[in-house]
Amino acid sequence: MELPQIVHRTVTKLVRAEIAGVNPHTLAVALQRLAQEALNVEQYNERYVGMLLLDRAVYPESPAEMNAFLAMPITLSTTTLTLEEITDLHAPVYLRWVAGFLNDPDANIQKNARILLKWLVANRQKALAADQTSLENIRQIADDPESVWRSSAYIVYALGSCGVIEDYDRVIFHAEKVIEHDRENIEMVAEALYRLHPPALINVVKYFLDTTEAPTKQFTAGLHLLAKVSEIDNRDFWKTYYDDMDQIVVRLNKLIDDVPAVERIVDQMEKHLALAYVDDEG
Secondary structure, three states: OOOOHHHHHHHHHHHHHOOOOOOHHHHHHHHHHHHHHOOOHHHOOHHHHHHHHHHHOOOOOOHHHHHHHHHOOOOOOHHHOOOOOOOOOHHHHHHHHHHOOOOOOOHHHHHHHHHHHHHHHHHOHHHHHHOHHHHHHHHHHHHOOOOOHHHHHHHHHHHHHHOOHHHHHHHHHHHHHHHHHOHHHHHHHHHHHHHHOHHHHHHHHHHHHHHOOOOOHHHHHHHHHHHHHHOOOOHHHHHHOHHHHHHHHHHHHOOOOOOOHHHHHHHHHHHHHHHHHHHHHO
């Protein structure tokens, strides 16, 4: 929308003022509200325009406002998202809306939607898991063959952390996409798979070992996944899945000569397995 210069100047000053809850994204919501109200702001001075904007600089309260919030050509910072403003009541609604922007044609909106989705899951996991309807739009995106692979890690993170066992196939499908395309977000996948169903994590590790070879990017991504698995400090996990993990270690040992980075991962896994074995024997 075309804005008078007085609005541009005032917005710039408000951003620089570093007022709590006031940032380019909440100000985008304020601008949309001003436009909807058809106020002729050019009749006012800067101080009054600033007051009008501050009164309307809030977190989104509709899908249209969420679009404005995400559409700002500035990467959304998690420091602008606060637990006080986005409560357990807001989170399920926000997740429903955010899902609709994961495949948006605008790459910037996609990116900001992913950042907000990750924040919601990380900070409001219990509230989202308690309201499974909040995940329905994510499930639709997961099932959409046109979904962009850049969203796969975030789909896994949401459904793995907050979903149910019936989401297993969706989660595995997108986890495999992450191994293929998106190694930077592999840790999100490991955490989500472990939360959803530990065998899901084991199956993805086996998929990686079956389908990738060094020194491809996919192999490097899989190493990050394996490193994350080796950090699981839950004795029950290693006891319960002892045989599966032991077989994985046997396979990894065969790679050590060609891929030295595997050695540290194997050492860590063998320590966990040894402690699990001692527990069972003791």
